Amino acid sequence: MIDELCVIGHPSTLGGADTELDHQIRCWHEMGIEVHLCHTMPYDGNALAMQMEERGCIYHEPRDWESIQGMHCISFCNSQFLKGLKEIKRYARSTSFVNCMTWNFDDEVRGQKEGLIDFHLYQTKHAYDRVSLKLKDEGKYRPLFFTPFFYAEEFPYVSDRPQDKFRFGRISRDDPGKFSSQQLWIYETMTAPVDKQGLILGWSDNVESKFGRRPEPFIQVLPACSLSQRAFYAQCEAIIMSTDTFENLPRVGFEAMASGSILVVDDKGGWRSQVNDGITGWLCRDNREFIYKASRCAYEEQERNEMRHAARENLENQWGMQAAMDSWAQVFEAWERVDSRSATTPEINTSPVMVN
Known part of the structure; x- marks a missing residue:
């Protein structure tokens, strides 16, 4: 299993995907994974109030894409991650986008067409059924499913x-x-x-x-x-x-x-x-x-x-810790089998699995 990953973005107190990211970081830390944070914008008071450094996260300067060299990178519904994919892709070992919605971002579709997103992560089959329609015929599409941890x-x-x-x-x-x-x-x-x-x-x-x-x-x-x-x-x-x-x-x-x-x-x-x-x-x-x-x-x-x-x-x-850790372990295994910088990448089994 991997021992580190980099979040492109930052959790916050504003709810939605930012709160979900916060909860998943708790899960990753429980799994012994070192979590890096490289924000897409300056760290404001709301971000710093989350005290992620005190919780063990490693901070990078915002948008310092060169500093993420060789790391698996993941982002939760962050539009600025999608806009910066070309630069991020130059340094990341792999890129994963978590779409928490039931509709597509325009830049998400563009990133898939241009081969800039290695994995698309989903929490539910019904969301996948909707979001995948514009993605699955555009290049190498690798959907993965995870059970989110709720704190x-x-x-x-x-x-x-x-x-x-x-x-x-x-x-x-x-x-x-x-x-x-x-x-x-x-x-x-x-x-x-x-x-x-x-x-x-x-x-x-x-x-x-x-x-x-x-x-x-x-x-x-x-x-x-x-x-x-x-x-x-x-x-x-x-x-x-x-x-x-x-x-x-x-x-x-x-x-x-x-x-x-x-x-x-x-x-x-x-x-x-x-x-x-x-x-x-x-x-x-x-x-x-x-x-x-x-x-x-x-x-x-x-x-x-x-x-x-x-x-x-x-x-x-x-939706507790063990169920989430088990599902994330499968995601990380898939990441390890793919190196986005390599000319050839092995096929992986990404058959959709219903989250019960």
Whole structure:
């Protein structure tokens, strides 16, 4: 197995791929791998606040591509990595791009056509099915799959919640596309044995314009990042989210499972990988199923408690350290069999494998 790798980019506190990268670095360190960081831009206060040097990472000057000579390089959804591929490729032993989305970057397609990306890494089969369409016929395409590590310790598990109200919520960036047009109708129509109290974290004027109104008074709306994620999940017995987007592997799902909040979500995309319907949460095929399952969640306290325990256990087993290390070990073995600077490279078995 490899003993070092270089990240092109840097983790941050901003969420998304930056947070996922942070969690994977924890996994790589646990595997005994030396992690180098070569950022695509100057190190700002947000990057330095991550204290990656104190955690054992080795810093390079930003965009000092010559300093990455001979190293396997990986980047998580970093557009500047894609733009700098020609220079990076001159020095890297191999280049890997992790597309966390379900659509292609233009420079990702260009990099594949020009033979600048040695490996494309995916977390889920459904994301691969979408993203691979524009890549698989363009030169030597090597898709690899990994099981991401989720660092659950950042989200304390809350099992003892007050039952005087049924408290629920949703959290996302303030993108109208993240909200189903029927989201407010679901909240207002579902029933509960006690008063309902909702919290939407990620509200904005653009979101409000999608609905043409604010929600009913029992639902509080807050701008994104105006409340900590820990505080949000501690308040919400259930996360009830209907979206217009097709998610790859939503971090909200991991955060909710870690925190003990019940997921009531769409029966599509990455939610299917995270939720075992009726056991670790609820999957909903349409708006009326959302109404039924959200209402059932509100009424059945014992079922909620069983679900939250099952979800937390599933998170530890399926997305914990050992599962992630095993999958990354296979990725690193594939890297070692390919030297991008060589005129010929051996074929490797990259048959897609479903992430369960």
